[in-house]
Amino acid sequence: MRSPAAGIGKCGLFLSCLLISVMHVNAQTDADAIMMTKNNFCVGGMYSYSSWKNYWEGTMKRNNLNLGTVSTRMAGVMGNYGISSKLNVLFGIPYVETKASAGTLHGQKGVQDLSLWLKYMPYEKQVGSGTLSLYGIGGISFPVTSYVADYQPLAIGMRSTNLTLRAMADYQVGSFFATVSGSYVIRSNIKIDRDAYYTTEMHNTNKVEMPDLAQWNLRVGYRTDRMIAEALLGQGYTLGGFDITRNNMPFPSNKMNMTSAGIGLKYNIKAVDGLSVIGGGSYTLAGRNVGQATAFNGGIFYILAFKGHKKTTTNTPEKK
Amino acid sequence: MKKLVLLGIVIAAMAVSIPFACSKKVDGRTDDLAPLAPAKTDADAGTWKTVLLTGPTEFPVAAPIATGTPEYIAQVNEIKAWQANLTSAEKDIIKYWSAGAVLRWNEILRELVAKHNLPPYQNADNTYPAPNASNPLAYPLFPFANPPYAARAYGYVSAATYDALVAAYYYKKLYNRAAPYNVDATVNVLIPKSDLPSYPSEDAVVEGASVEMLKLLFPGDQDYVQQKAEEHKRARILAGANVRSDIEAGEALGKAVAQKFVTRARGDRAGAAIGNQAQWTKMETDCIARGEKAWKSLDIPARPPMLPLYGVVKAFLFDSLTAISLRPGPPPLTGSGKMQQETDEALYNTTHDTREHYRIVHFWADGVNTFTPPGHWDAIAAEDFITKNFSEVRWARNMALLNMAEMDAAIVCWDTKYFYFNPRPTQNNPAIKTLTGIPNFPSYISGHSTFSGAAATVLSYIIPENAAKYNAMASEASLSRVYAGIHYTSDCTAGLQVGANVGNYAVNRGKADGAGN
Numbered sequence A: 001m002r003s004p005a006a007g008i009g010k011c012g013l014f015l016s017c018l019l020i021s022v023m024h025v026n027a028q029t030d031a032d033a034i035m036m037t038k039n040n041f042c043v044g045g046m047y048s049y050s051s052w053k054n055y056w057e058g059t060m061k062r063n064n065l066n067l068g069t070v071s072t073r074m075a076g077v078m079g080n081y082g083i084s085s086k087l088n089v090l091f092g093i094p095y096v097e098t099k100a101s102a103g104t105l106h107g108q109k110g111v112q113d114l115s116l117w118l119k120y121m122p123y124e125k126q127v128g129s130g131t132l133s134l135y136g137i138g139g140i141s142f143p144v145t146s147y148v149a150d151y152q153p154l155a156i157g158m159r160s161t162n163l164t165l166r167a168m169a170d171y172q173v174g175s176f177f178a179t180v181s182g183s184y185v186i187r188s189n190i191k192i193d194r195d196a197y198y199t200t201e202m203h204n205t206n207k208v209e210m211p212d213l214a215q216w217n218l219r220v221g222y223r224t225d226r227m228i229a230e231a232l233l234g235q236g237y238t239l240g241g242f243d244i245t246r247n248n249m250p251f252p253s254n255k256m257n258m259t260s261a262g263i264g265l266k267y268n269i270k271a272v273d274g275l276s277v278i279g280g281g282s283y284t285l286a287g288r289n290v291g292q293a294t295a296f297n298g299g300i301f302y303i304l305a306f307k308g309h310k311k312t313t314t315n316t317p318e319k320k
Numbered sequence B: 001m002k003k004l005v006l007l008g009i010v011i012a013a014m015a016v017s018i019p020f021a022c023s024k025k026v027d028g029r030t031d032d033l034a035p036l037a038p039a040k041t042d043a044d045a046g047t048w049k050t051v052l053l054t055g056p057t058e059f060p061v062a063a064p065i066a067t068g069t070p071e072y073i074a075q076v077n078e079i080k081a082w083q084a085n086l087t088s089a090e091k092d093i094i095k096y097w098s099a100g101a102v103l104r105w106n107e108i109l110r111e112l113v114a115k116h117n118l119p120p121y122q123n124a125d126n127t128y129p130a131p132n133a134s135n136p137l138a139y140p141l142f143p144f145a146n147p148p149y150a151a152r153a154y155g156y157v158s159a160a161t162y163d164a165l166v167a168a169y170y171y172k173k174l175y176n177r178a179a180p181y182n183v184d185a186t187v188n189v190l191i192p193k194s195d196l197p198s199y200p201s202e203d204a205v206v207e208g209a210s211v212e213m214l215k216l217l218f219p220g221d222q223d224y225v226q227q228k229a230e231e232h233k234r235a236r237i238l239a240g241a242n243v244r245s246d247i248e249a250g251e252a253l254g255k256a257v258a259q260k261f262v263t264r265a266r267g268d269r270a271g272a273a274i275g276n277q278a279q280w281t282k283m284e285t286d287c288i289a290r291g292e293k294a295w296k297s298l299d300i301p302a303r304p305p306m307l308p309l310y311g312v313v314k315a316f317l318f319d320s321l322t323a324i325s326l327r328p329g330p331p332p333l334t335g336s337g338k339m340q341q342e343t344d345e346a347l348y349n350t351t352h353d354t355r356e357h358y359r360i361v362h363f364w365a366d367g368v369n370t371f372t373p374p375g376h377w378d379a380i381a382a383e384d385f386i387t388k389n390f391s392e393v394r395w396a397r398n399m400a401l402l403n404m405a406e407m408d409a410a411i412v413c414w415d416t417k418y419f420y421f422n423p424r425p426t427q428n429n430p431a432i433k434t435l436t437g438i439p440n441f442p443s444y445i446s447g448h449s450t451f452s453g454a455a456a457t458v459l460s461y462i463i464p465e466n467a468a469k470y471n472a473m474a475s476e477a478s479l480s481r482v483y484a485g486i487h488y489t490s491d492c493t494a495g496l497q498v499g500a501n502v503g504n505y506a507v508n509r510g511k512a513d514g515a516g517n
Helices: B002-021 B070-084 B088-098 B101-116 B147-175 B202-217 B219-238 B244-266 B277-289 B320-325 B337-351 B355-365 B372-388 B392-420 B447-462 B464-483 B489-512
Strands: A040-052 A054-057 A060-063 A070-084 A087-100 A109-111 A113-127 A130-143 A162-173 A176-187 A212-223 A227-239 A257-268 A275-288 A294-305
Touching: A040 A275, A054 A275, A113 A162, B070 B219, B070 B244, B088 B101, B088 B219, B101 B147, B101 B202, B101 B219, B101 B372, B101 B392, B147 B202, B147 B244, B147 B372, B147 B392, B147 B447, B202 B219, B202 B244, B202 B392, B219 B244, B320 B392, B337 B464, B337 B489, B355 B464, B372 B392, B372 B447, B372 B464, B392 B447, B392 B489, B447 B464, B447 B489, B464 B489
Parallel strands: none
Antiparallel strands: A040 A070, A040 A294, A054 A060, A070 A087, A087 A109, A087 A113, A113 A130, A130 A162, A162 A176, A176 A212, A212 A227, A227 A257, A257 A275, A275 A294
16 A cells, blocks of 8 residues: 555666656666666756555455555665676665654655666667667665565565566657557565464464566657657566455555546756756556555756767667 | 676566466465374273263163164165265265364354354344344344354353264264175275264264254354265265264254254343343443443444454353452552553554554454354464374363353453443544554453453363464464454453453363363
């Protein structure tokens, strides 16, 4: 029952954190078609705020007067380095704070999961009137602090080590583009502080089986070297898991599904070469065992060019 | 260079894949146990002191058919026929049930408690519906197995099982019919052999008593309970441990003994423990009349107090006057400097919420959708009993001592809570945000502390070499409520002491029941 990750970055954004990161709003993340050129390192910070009042208890939508509005604030550092213009390595690490506006439960805060990604573009060709590029992306994320997972919906994360495998295709005609990606997320089991828990049956153990995730993401919009404006649609599914029972608290291995839509904007500041700002928002259209979150985000990024390379990304695929 | 990068990617991918490579299936700590092989048979347990039965012969068991008769031989042949082609599923149930009948039925009970430990959702008019025992499958499901309900369930199932086994062991010795594998050496025996006479079957006694009690306590879960019961009985025949007549006699005895406990339960006043608006209001006004600040529900919308009349439920270990005499003196006055200091301490603890505090708070929280603190202590006890290789009757006796103490601890604790009607720390200072949910009943005395003090006292008697461990666990369980900000230190100190006082009644019973240790 976490908000969708409104992840962003001129450089990467991750947010494997917020539960199911369906939405990667904005440029140059592990889910977009933006590559850093060789020896350029883009680094920056971003902030997001996400909140929900209604959530789905199984498939039934409800509110909870003992939680009020559950909000999540995230501040993260992200980076993206171009090993070559076809191979980028990305990282991200967020600090997360949660709070419930009503009831008595204590909010949580802390550094969450470190994400590391390799993004590879093996194919980029003129096809028809546009440019088609294909990507293979692999990522791993894991908790870097001992935060509590078994305290949903206020826990800052799930604690599983996730291995994400993603295939992505991008097609750009003039300044208009569409990117589609599909992901499979293998999640490790987690350990919780309790030594027994009930799902749909009793488990006399502190280990929790975490079902894998599947996700897809579509982004369409306008993209030039100066700016990107895009609309996003994504879905995430938990491949297994169980529904929150009536008036129960959520649990890390719930079946958390969601459909989210959003927008993303990025602008490269003219006055300072390599400086860019990003912003965006998303909304959960439908879900199961998750909050109906509205999220906003913003960030600022700067490209450090090593070995005298020009500060640039390949926002616009080169014409071949 | 490119090749090196690709090689690097492949190696990195393999490295990160390894933690994911194996199966995700999570095993429980008691999924894969060795079969129970009792260190001693306790063949004389028919003389042990019963709880409710006037004696072991109150429910007579007919003499068994002799082992040489055609009917007995037919029953042995039934075993052989079933064993001729055992499926892997059948081998699994033999293994599961051979770990111990009392253990497995205690686990089933814990599971039912956890499933049913969910507070009902409010009505549209902000009142709350109450579960209805005669319509258990309608929402809210019956029962709401909260800690006092659970404590009573563990108490009754354990006590009924114990009395039924004492009677069974009496008839085992009286009739002395050997186990089928000791009668016919060609019977394949898939569990450890025993010299204990097999009529009536101790497993079927436990099953029969448990099923009968669970009809009362969890009337909406009969499909699951009956499926487990059938599986259990079949496992014993498949294993070559019992012939059908052992099972039938044992089940009938278990049910008959449990009926006596069911009758007691129907009259033990628990059914009226929920109270009514007039009674809830009276508790509040009585408290205010004493000049004290009265407890209020911190649930939104405000929820009626949990089982406020549970304090007058009929205890197992002492009479009602004794129960009242076990009520401790009052907490600090709500207007006192001491209460202010303890409230400030709760605020301090919740604003200094270390990771270690969360570990302790959540390990012991045993809140919504869990088997409750008495269930947690049953789990702790069971995992230690497993290492002791107790006979079934000793398992039952030890579980009965523990769970009668837990039920009676709940009675004294609930009596105290509603007698003083003391507010939670967060009611005194709403800035106190708690590390786990605030239970919906008054603060003084801490239920967790009372349950834990009682359990540690009883378990320290049963397994003296673990006394230091049990006392340390009880202290940690008690302290967890202070760290969580849901109790004052004085609630917990008094709770541990009251729990120990209740536990001592079970210890004294144990010392006099003829079982020894």
